[in-house]
Each structure stands twice: as C-alpha cells, then as structure tokens.
Amino acid sequence: xxxxxxxxKKPATYQDIAEGGLNNRPxxxxxxxxxxxxxxxVTFLTLRLARGAVQCVCPPGALPQxxxxxxCVELSGTVRGEPRAPGGFEIAVESVAVLSRPAxxxxxxxxxxxLDLHLDTELPLRPVVLRHPRERAVFKIxxxxxxAFRDYLTGEGFTEIHTPKIVHAGAEGGSNIFKLDYFxxxxxxxxxxxxxxxxxxxxxxxxxxxxxxxxxxKHATPRHLNEYTGLDFEMGYIDSFYDIIEMxxxxxxxxxxxxxxxxxxxxxxxxxxxxxxDQIPCLRFDAAKRLAAEKYGCQIRDPYDLEPEEExxxxxYVKEELDSDFVFVTHYPSKKRPFYAMDDPDxxxxxxxxxxxxxxxxxxTGGQRIHSWAAQTAKMEARGxxxxxxxxxxxxxxxGMPPHGGLGIxxxxxxxxxxxxxxxxxxxxxPRDRTRMVP
Amino acid sequence: xxxxxxxxKKPATYQDIAEGGLNNRPxxxxxxxxxxxxxxxVTFLTLRLARGAVQCVCPPGALPQxxxxxxCVELSGTVRGEPRAPGGFEIAVESVAVLSRPAxxxxxxxxxxxLDLHLDTELPLRPVVLRHPRERAVFKIxxxxxxAFRDYLTGEGFTEIHTPKIVHAGAEGGSNIFKLDYFxxxxxxxxxxxxxxxxxxxxxxxxxxxxxxxxxxKHATPRHLNEYTGLDFEMGYIDSFYDIIEMxxxxxxxxxxxxxxxxxxxxxxxxxxxxxxDQIPCLRFDAAKRLAAEKYGCQIRDPYDLEPEEExxxxxYVKEELDSDFVFVTHYPSKKRPFYAMDDPDxxxxxxxxxxxxxxxxxxTGGQRIHSWAAQTAKMEARGxxxxxxxxxxxxxxxGMPPHGGLGIxxxxxxxxxxxxxxxxxxxxxPRDRTRMVP
Numbered sequence: 001x002x003x004x005x006x007x008x009k010k011p012a013t014y015q016d017i018a019e020g021g022l023n024n025r026p027x028x029x030x031x032x033x034x035x036x037x038x039x040x041x042v043t044f045l046t047l048r049l050a051r052g053a054v055q056c057v058c059p060p061g062a063l064p065q066x067x068x069x070x071x072c073v074e075l076s077g078t079v080r081g082e083p084r085a086p087g088g089f090e091i092a093v094e095s096v097a098v099l100s101r102p103a104x105x106x107x108x109x110x111x112x113x114x115l116d117l118h119l120d121t122e123l124p125l126r127p128v129v130l131r132h133p134r135e136r137a138v139f140k141i142x143x144x145x146x147x148a149f150r151d152y153l154t155g156e157g158f159t160e161i162h163t164p165k166i167v168h169a170g171a172e173g174g175s176n177i178f179k180l181d182y183f184x185x186x187x188x189x190x191x192x193x194x195x196x197x198x199x200x201x202x203x204x205x206x207x208x209x210x211x212x213x214x215x216x217x218k219h220a221t222p223r224h225l226n227e228y229t230g231l232d233f234e235m236g237y238i239d240s241f242y243d244i245i246e247m248x249x250x251x252x253x254x255x256x257x258x259x260x261x262x263x264x265x266x267x268x269x270x271x272x273x274x275x276x277x278d279q280i281p282c283l284r285f286d287a288a289k290r291l292a293a294e295k296y297g298c299q300i301r302d303p304y305d306l307e308p309e310e311e312x313x314x315x316x317y318v319k320e321e322l323d324s325d326f327v328f329v330t331h332y333p334s335k336k337r338p339f340y341a342m343d344d345p346d347x348x349x350x351x352x353x354x355x356x357x358x359x360x361x362x363x364x365t366g367g368q369r370i371h372s373w374a375a376q377t378a379k380m381e382a383r384g385x386x387x388x389x390x391x392x393x394x395x396x397x398x399x400g401m402p403p404h405g406g407l408g409i410x411x412x413x414x415x416x417x418x419x420x421x422x423x424x425x426x427x428x429x430x431p432r433d434r435t436r437m438v439p
Numbered sequence: 440x441x442x443x444x445x446x447x448k449k450p451a452t453y454q455d456i457a458e459g460g461l462n463n464r465p466x467x468x469x470x471x472x473x474x475x476x477x478x479x480x481v482t483f484l485t486l487r488l489a490r491g492a493v494q495c496v497c498p499p500g501a502l503p504q505x506x507x508x509x510x511c512v513e514l515s516g517t518v519r520g521e522p523r524a525p526g527g528f529e530i531a532v533e534s535v536a537v538l539s540r541p542a543x544x545x546x547x548x549x550x551x552x553x554l555d556l557h558l559d560t561e562l563p564l565r566p567v568v569l570r571h572p573r574e575r576a577v578f579k580i581x582x583x584x585x586x587a588f589r590d591y592l593t594g595e596g597f598t599e600i601h602t603p604k605i606v607h608a609g610a611e612g613g614s615n616i617f618k619l620d621y622f623x624x625x626x627x628x629x630x631x632x633x634x635x636x637x638x639x640x641x642x643x644x645x646x647x648x649x650x651x652x653x654x655x656x657k658h659a660t661p662r663h664l665n666e667y668t669g670l671d672f673e674m675g676y677i678d679s680f681y682d683i684i685e686m687x688x689x690x691x692x693x694x695x696x697x698x699x700x701x702x703x704x705x706x707x708x709x710x711x712x713x714x715x716x717d718q719i720p721c722l723r724f725d726a727a728k729r730l731a732a733e734k735y736g737c738q739i740r741d742p743y744d745l746e747p748e749e750e751x752x753x754x755x756y757v758k759e760e761l762d763s764d765f766v767f768v769t770h771y772p773s774k775k776r777p778f779y780a781m782d783d784p785d786x787x788x789x790x791x792x793x794x795x796x797x798x799x800x801x802x803x804t805g806g807q808r809i810h811s812w813a814a815q816t817a818k819m820e821a822r823g824x825x826x827x828x829x830x831x832x833x834x835x836x837x838x839g840m841p842p843h844g845g846l847g848i849x850x851x852x853x854x855x856x857x858x859x860x861x862x863x864x865x866x867x868x869x870p871r872d873r874t875r876m877v878p
Contacts, residue, residue, distance in 0.1 A: 004681065006685060006687075006692045006719075030841070032841070072839060099841060102838045126831075139643075142601075147589075154586065156449065164876070166665075180620075200868070202471075202566075204489055205489035216622075237513075281441070372539065372542075373541075398542045400471065402539055403538055429602060437603070437606065437626055438607045439638075439832070
C-alpha cells in the first residue's frame with residue numbers, strides 16, 4: 001500500500017536566483033518558453049516562471065527539435081552573474097526537456113514589453129494574454145492587497161466568515177439585483193454581505209469576509225463591474241465611526257508595507273508608486289462638496305451625493321494641498337445612505353458614515369449602523385419599508401446588539417487606482433459587464 | 440481638519456486574561472451579558488467576549504438598574520486567580536456601564552451548556568443562536584481551516600485568485616445548475632472554478648481560490664448543501680497526480696498543527712480530537728470497492744462510483760487496520776469523472792484522479808487534467824460535446840499548458856467531519872438547501 005506524508009517539493013523560484021544564493025550553482029527550472037532569440041549558434045531563451053522570467057543561454061545543439069514559444073520545459077544549467085541580463089544573472093543551459101507543446105502559436109506575441117491591446121481585443125484573449133508579465137503583475141499585486149486585508153484583520157482579532165450569496169428576494173431591495181429561480185421560489189444574488197456581517201458582529205464582535213458581490217447596474221462606465229470582489233468587515237463595541245476609519249487606515253498602511261516588502265518585482269514592472277500613508281485627512285461631505293464647487297467650479301447637481309467629477313476634484317485638492325492620495329469624506333446625507341445607517345444625533349440630516357476616496361475615486365463605503373431595535377424599525381417605517389419582511393435581520397436588534405459599524409472595499413477599484421489603470425476591467429481577471437460573461 | 444493614522448486600539452481578550460499576564464491587574468472589558476446569577480447580594484455575571492466568556496463577580500450595588508442577558512456592557516475590575524472559576528480566573532468588578540439593551544429576551548437561553556435544538560427549530564433562530572459558545576466554536580474552527588489553507592499554499596508559492604461566479608450557461612453542463620437572466624442572456628452560477636483555475640495555472644503555475652460554489656441538486660441529505668464554500672487549488676508542472684495528493688496532505692498537517700496551537704479553546708469546548716496526520720494511505724478505487732464488498736458485504740450497485748455506505752466502510756477499514764482518519768481513493772473510473780480528467784495511460788478505463796475520504800466521507804475530489812489540445816478535444820468529441828462551445832477554455836490548451844492538476848475541498852464537509860457534526864447544515868452559518876434561503 002502507498003502512503004503519503006505531505007512532503008513539500010518546492011521548485012526553485014525567480015526569487016531564489018535573484019537573491020544570489022544560487023550563484024554558480026546547478027539549478028533545474030520548469031516554466032514556459034516566453035521568447036527565443038537565435039544569436040547565431042547560441043540561443044537566448046527567456047523562461048517564464050511563476051513570478052519573473054529568466055534569461056537562459058543555450059549552446060548550439062542544446063535545444064530540442066521544434067522548440068518554440070509557449071512550450072513548457074524543464075531546463076537544467078548553472079546560474080551565473082551577468083550584469084547585462086535582466087535581474088543581473090542568467091542560466092548557462094546544459095539540457096532542455098520538453099514537457100508539453102502548444103498546438104498553435106499565440107495570437108499575440110508575449111515577448112513584447114507591453115501589449116497595449118484595445119480592451120475589446122484583449123478581453124476575449126484574456127485566458128492566454130494574462131500570461132504576459134505586465135498583465136499578470138496586476139493580479140499578483142491584487143493578491144497582496146487581499147493577503148494584507150486578512151493578515152491585518154486577523155491580527156486585530158477579527159474572525160473570517162462565509163455568508164450566502166443566494167438570498168431571499170426583497171431583503172435588500174433596489175432595482176440593481178440579479179434574480180434567479182431557487183427551486184420554484186424567487187431569489188436574488190446578494191449585493192453585499194451587509195445584513196449577515198452585522199449579524200455576525202453580534203457573534204464574534206469583529207468579522208470580515210472576502211467574496212463576490214453582484215450588482216445588476218445597467219450603465220457601462222470605466223469604474224463599474226457587475227460582479228466584483230468585496231473586502232468587507234464589521235466591528236462591534238465601537239466608540240464612534242472613526243474606529244472603523246482608523247481600522248481601514250491601519251489596513252492600508254499594512255498593505256502598502258507588505259507590497260513594498262514582497263511585491264517589488266511587480267511594482268517595478270508596472271512603475272507603481274506606493275502612496276504615502278502617514279496620515280489621511282477627513283473632510284465632511286458638505287465641506288468637500290463646497291470645496292469642489294468653490295475651488296474648481298463644479299456645478300452642484302446632486303446635493304446628496306458626490307458625482308465622479310467632484311470626487312476627482314476633492315482627490316486633486318488633498319493631493320495638491322496635503323500631499324495625500326487618500327481622503328475620508330464623512331457625514332454623507334441620510335437621504336442617500338441605506339436604511340441601516342445611523343443618523344448623526346447632532347443633525348439627523350446627515351449620517352455617521354464615510355467614503356474613502358483614493359486618487360479621486362471612491363473605493364470604500366462604510367459607517368456606523370443602527371443597533372437599537374426601536375430606532376431601526378422606526379427608520380424602516382419612515383422609509384415605507386415593512387419591518388415584517390426583515391424579521392430574521394431585526395432579530396439581532398431585538399435581542400441585543402453592540403454599537404457597531406463596518407465597511408466594504410471594492411478590491412478591483414483599489415487595484416485599479418493603485419496600479420494606475422484607466423479601466424476597472426483591467427483589474428478583474430475575467431470581468432463581467434453588461435455585454436460580457438465570456439470568458 | 441481631522442487626520443487619521445491607522446492607530447490600533449485592541450481590546451483586552453480572553454486569551455490575554457487566560458495566559459495569566461493580567462493577574463491582579465485592572466482590566467476593562469466589553470462584551471455581552473451571557474448569564475446572570477444572583478447569589479444573595481453578590482452577582483455572578485458571565486461576560487461573553489469575542490472568544491471565550493469570563494466569570495465576573497459583582498458586589499451589591501455595582502449592577503446598573505435592569506441589567507439583563509444580552510445587554511452589551513463595558514465592565515471595569517481586577518483580574519484575580521480563582522481555581523473554581525472556568526479557566527482559573529475571574530474579574531472582581533468595580534463598575535458596569537451599559538452600552539446597549541435588547542428589546543426582548545432571547546428565544547432560547549444561551550446560558551445552557553448545550554442547546555441541543557432540533558435543526559428545524561435552530562435554523563430560523565440562527566442569527567442569535569450562533570452567539571452560543573458551542574455554536575460559534577464550529578465557525579471559529581472553520582476559520583482556522585481556511586486560514587491554514589491560505590497560509591500553507593502561499594508558503595508553497597501559490598497565488599490567490601478571484602474568478603467569476605456568473606458564467607455562460609452551458610459551459611459546464613449538467614442539470615444541477617442555477618440559471619439566471621443576465622441582461623437578457625442566459626447565464627448560470629458556477630458549479631466550481633474549474634475552468635478558470637486551470638486557465639490561471641497557465642499564468643501563475645500554482646493558484647488557489649476560496650469562494651462560493653453553487654449546486655442545484657434536488658435531493659436533501661445530511662451531507663449536501665446547495666451553496667457551499669470551495670477550497671480549490673490547481674498546480675502546474677506536476678510529475679504525477681500524487682504531487683496534488685502530497686500538497687493536500689501537507690495542507691492538512693499544517694491545518695491540524697495550527698488548530699492545535701491556536702484554537703485549543705474551541706476544540707476543547709466541542710471535544711474535538713484532532714486526527715493523526717503522520718501518513719495517509721492510498722487505495723485504488725477498484726481495490727477499495729472490492730474491500731467494502733468482501734469485508735463488509737456491501738452490495739455493488741454502481742460499479743463506477745462509491746456509494747455513501749461504501750465510503751463509510753472504507754473509512755472504518757483504514758481506521759481499524761491502519762489507525763488513519765483519512766484515505767485517498769485513487770484511479771476512479773473514467774466514466775464518472777468529468778471531461779477534463781486525464782485517463783490513466785496504462786488503462787484508459789480509469790483516470791489519474793482521487794477522492795479524499797475523512798472519517799468515511801468524501802471531502803475532496805481532485806486529479807490530473809488533460810493538458811494537450813488534441814487529447815482534450817478528442818475526449819470532448821467522444822463524449823458528444825461540441826468543442827466550439829468551449830472555445831475560450833480550449834484556448835489555453837491550444838496555446839500550450841503545462842502538465843497540471845488540482846482539487847476542490849468542501850469546507851463545510853471538512854468542518855463537519857472534524858467537529859463530529861451529524862448534519863452539514865450545522866457547519867454552514869446560514870445554510871442553503873431546497874427549502875431554505877432565509878435567514
């Protein structure tokens with residue numbers, strides 16, 4: 001009988017080589033042939049690894065018959081320092097074994113430094129275009145943002161949860177919901193884990209979730225997706241909604257530090273400059289709105305929300321005046337915030353809520369929630385909602401909830417702004433918009 | 440103007456107190472009043488924290504008027520050793536401030552050591568019943584299983600990905616799919632991230648995803664959910680499918696070690712015994728099937744798959760004979776495995792695939808995938824599938840894929856078996872089954 005023990009067989013990585021520990025040592029690497037250049041006898045083979053790519057020098061006769069780009073190979077040789085090679089080293093190849101061969105050449109050459117494809121050309125080819133170093137770098141950085149979110153919050157005593165994405169139709173309302181048939185009943189896809197994460201704040205005090213969020217919004221913009229990844233947290237026993245803001249600022253600092261430490265390869269490839277995170281200014285909604293109007297001449301069309309142009313101008317202002325890439329805009333009008341938002345006791349026209357703008361774009365919405373049953377049912381009734389439809393949600397208020405609040409971060413928006421992408425579709429592996437559900 | 444810096448305000452925890460560092464020191468704690476017992480003057484207040492609960496001794500007059508269970512409070516006092524108190528310490532209370540009050544008493548008393556509610560009574564009350572220490576302990580342990588999955592795989596060079604849950608109808612086939620209307624087109628909810636994670640193995644070599652999976656299966660069993668959390672990974676450049684098995688065994692060892700180290704409180708509360716993980720036996724499907732028939736008299740009704748009774752018997756066998764809680768069953772018949780499974784070159788009736796049984800229940804399905812375009816299109820055609828419908832998937836094979844494979848673990852099943860629960864619904868916060876989509 002065969003037994004397994006969980007032994008780890010870690011392949012050599014780009015980092016192992018780049019850190020210099022393997023210099024003049026034999027190495028065996030597996031990867032795809034990213035590019036081939038015949039220099040008259042000697043061939044330069046660029047081997048694409050899980051991260052990074054390495055220049056491999058193959059003497060005449062070392063290459064198997066018919067080797068071409070996107071063949072997967074195992075290559076043996078010796079690492080040697082070479083100042084002219086990218087990264088400062090190369091592999092002197094002794095042998096190359098082919099593990100698999102493509103059936104057809106790539107539709108675009110991955111050997112180019114930048115692909116610069118039109119979005120409509122790129123997206124259908126995504127499954128293979130993502131192999132390009134610059135394309136995949138975006139998603140490696142995205143991984144870092146998520147990893148930092150979990151690591152930071154776990155360290156702060158949060159518990160990770162997994163809540164249902166198929167929910168009872170009507171629970172959240174609004175026209176932007178995808179509907180489905182659930183064994184003959186009407187159901188919908190969740191627009192946020194809001195009600196569940198509040199519930200779980202009553203259980204674990206501090207909870208977070210990373211998961212898909214669905215919005216059936218019909219308008220096509222460079223900053224909306226119909227399915228995106230939400231980074232959500234909710235925390236109980238807060239003193240005020242500034243506790244939530246501080247927690248997000250703490251996460252962002254942690255994230256930027258992690259990226260600086262472990263994702264330098266991808267940051268440099270994309271030319272990403274990490275934002276300074278020493279302190280983030282907070283501006284009240286009404287002051288921010290006035291500022292955009294008075295300083296930049298933005299016309300006030302919607303007094304209860306910020307329009308994209310206003311967000312951009314407020315971002316510009318804090319960058320120019322305070323050298324900050326971020327700004328928390330606080331105290332949004334009650335009229336445009338959801339039924340669970342807590343009104344400001346000092347002025348009920350406003351809520352104890354905030355958005356975070358990053359380089360002029362909203363990337364987070366959060367705030368303090370109503371925890372009293374009487375206050376929550378009263379606010380629902382004032383809005384013409386029927387509390388009876390929310391029975392299993394109001395159960396938590398009825399039987400006692402701590403003062404609590406939380407936020408939701410759009411992962412793709414955060415990625416987009418950090419990497420300086422001009423369309424959010426570049427920050428989603430396989431974006432979903434009005435016209436796209438393939439690939 | 441106000442500025443925030445990301446300052447962390449960590450509340451004192453059960454662990455801080457239990458580790459003894461706060462003994463004879465003043466402490467301020469926030470939590471819910473879990474139980475109140477008047478001992479004639481002195482009142483014992485059990486304060487429920489984010490983890491654990493602590494006995495607090497309140498002198499006459501220290502309690503606010505009308506304090507009752509599920510009030511949220513801030514309590515100040517001194518920690519002192521007390522051998523008769525649970526955990527070996529208690530708080531001598533000086534003051535109690537009420538942060539919030541419930542509108543109505545709990546429908547069940549959380550003060551009982553075990554609730555032992557019938558499933559049909561418990562599930563509608565889940566939003567508040569989850570506050571019970573034994574109920575929430577299951578989900579804290581579940582958190583540990585997910586945390587270990589990510590930490591282990593990140594350490595092994597995997598990249599975390601997020602793939603769409605709304606997919607083109609027909610991409611996966613089968614009758615067990617939830618269908619929805621996507622802006623006038625037919626779409627469905629993904630049954631697994633299979634095609635996307637294979638795609639991403641061509642990009643990052645090793646990838647994983649933690650996310651919801653949807654199955655519209657109509658049968659109600661104690662081990663099926665219609666929405667569950669999949670722990671998926673896919674790895675390229677493998678030598679054989681045993682690389683995948685070893686990776687899973689490595690993860691499980693890592694998970695059990697993490698639980699033993701950081702989740703002792705919850706393990707003890709539930710009486711969970713962690714399985715030994717030194718080595719896991721592997722049995723071929725046909726040998727396992729024969730064994731269940733010959734040793735335990737299981738009738739062979741389906742020669743191509745294992746029935747629940749057979750899985751249970753195989754689990755019993757490896758426990759009794761090899762003292763193992765786990766067994767990998769390998770080489771499942773090609774007939775019952777999906778189109779992307781690689782057939783065994785030595786006998787094409789079988790595949791290079793496996794299931795992992797944990798205490799007699801399947802918790803994982805995995806295997807090596809076809810990487811050659813010619814072999815994949817041939818297998819599709821032999822099954823009567825139209826390769827043209829899979830164009831954006833077959834693109835990855837056409838343009839070259841490394842030998843690769845992966846697996847999917849059902850998080851709720853793993854949790855259920857580890858915690859000894861008799862119904863998978865107890866391992867999902869808000870389970871979805873044929874009749875339940877609320878709460």
